[in-house]
Amino acid sequence: MIIVARKDITADQIDYIRERVEGAGLRTHISIGESRTIIGCIGDEARLANLPLLSIPGVQSVHPVMRPYKLAARGFSADPTTTVRVGDHSFGGPRCLVAAGPCSVEGSPMMFETGRAVAESGASLLRGGAFKPRTSPYSFDGLKEEGLRILSSVRSETGLPVVTEVLDPRDAELVASYADMLQIGARNMQNFSLLREVGQLQRPVLLKRGMSATLKDLLLAAEYVMSRGNMQVVLCERGIRTFGAETRNTFDLAAIPWLKMETHLPVIADPSHAGGRRDLVAPLSYAALAAGADGLIVEVHPDPETAMSDGDQSLTFAEFADLMDSLTVFAEAAGRSM
Ligand code: PEP
Ligand code: MN
Secondary structure, eight states: OEEEEOTTOOHHHHHHHHHHHHHTTOEEEEEEOSSOEEEEEESOGGGGTTSOGGGSTTEEEEEOOOSSOSTTBGGGSSSSSOOEEETTEEETSSBOEEEEEOSBOOOHHHHHHHHHHHHHHTOSEEEOBSSOOOSSTTSOOOOTHHHHHHHHHHHHHHOOOEEEEOOOGGGHHHHHHHOSEEEEOGGGTTOHHHHHHHHTSOSOEEEEOOTTOOHHHHHHHHHHHHHTTOOOEEEEEOOBOOSOOSSSSBOOTTHHHHHHHHBSSOEEEOHHHHHOSHHHHHHHHHHHHHTTOSEEEEEBOSSGGGOSSOGGGOBOHHHHHHHHHHSHHHHHHTTOBO
16 A cells, blocks of 8 residues: 655654554555655555545545555655665666676686776776576686675775675675675575565665566565565666577566566666677667666676686676767666766
8 A cells, every 4th residue: 555645744644644554564664755755555455444544634645556566666665766875876866877897706806907997987886796606516606705805805996886696695694794785696586585685684786687587576576675674676687588599688678668667666787698798788788778777787807708707798898998988878868877
């Protein structure tokens, strides 16, 4: 249930509504936006049946939420897009943000080199996996805590906040102690214990769409995190599995505007994993921004040929600089800036 408050509602009136709703056994979530205030009610709506909500002072209107996800639903927030702050930047604000860096943290020199290069080209965040999900158990699976330490020292030098993947609920606190944003990868989008765990941490979450997940599955995964109290979720379209073998995944462009209509959470795109090829990164990035994405996450490596993972789709520093130079027009097409 969504309670839309009158413009002139007072803090005491909000408290009173909250008490009544919580007294009926539901939880509340208050969202105060620029032009309106929303009191979201989470729980069994039938319990509100005997509460004359419309007659309570300060209430303007009451709307049931028919969606299976509530906190993530667009109407649940007073603003069309909530902003998720990471370091000095906000996903979902007027500027589109780009996170860039290698697939895996391979060592200290390559991370410093990459951090400096992507910062110079205008990236807002540094990416790099320290805990890597690998299809084969024999593949390189990351430097673990050593990788996290490297990421954090590159942040100290470049000022770039760090986004890195957490694979296991047992590592969530450790990763959160180094990272500015926790990535939940495609393979873990429905790892419900991991979602609950990051829901308890006050760290922004980058939630990537599972390879066979519907958009509803993605929003319900976000709901897991949010229902534990962590509202700072950014969604990521990274391509899904289809019958096509020519690209690594099938980039679902329509997911971006559909999600932007359905949820208030910021939505970004990962053109690297979607296409799986370096030469597809720029066109997919253009399409994503023109379709309204709030940003991108892009793989960049000092020497893609020798990368320990995802070299084929990683941009060189020069290619990344060119990409950053060419994005403005596409962001502007969607009313945004870079
Ligand atoms: C990654 O970002 O390196 C990654 C493994 O992505 P995904 O979970 O989307 O495959
Ligand atoms: Mn990768």
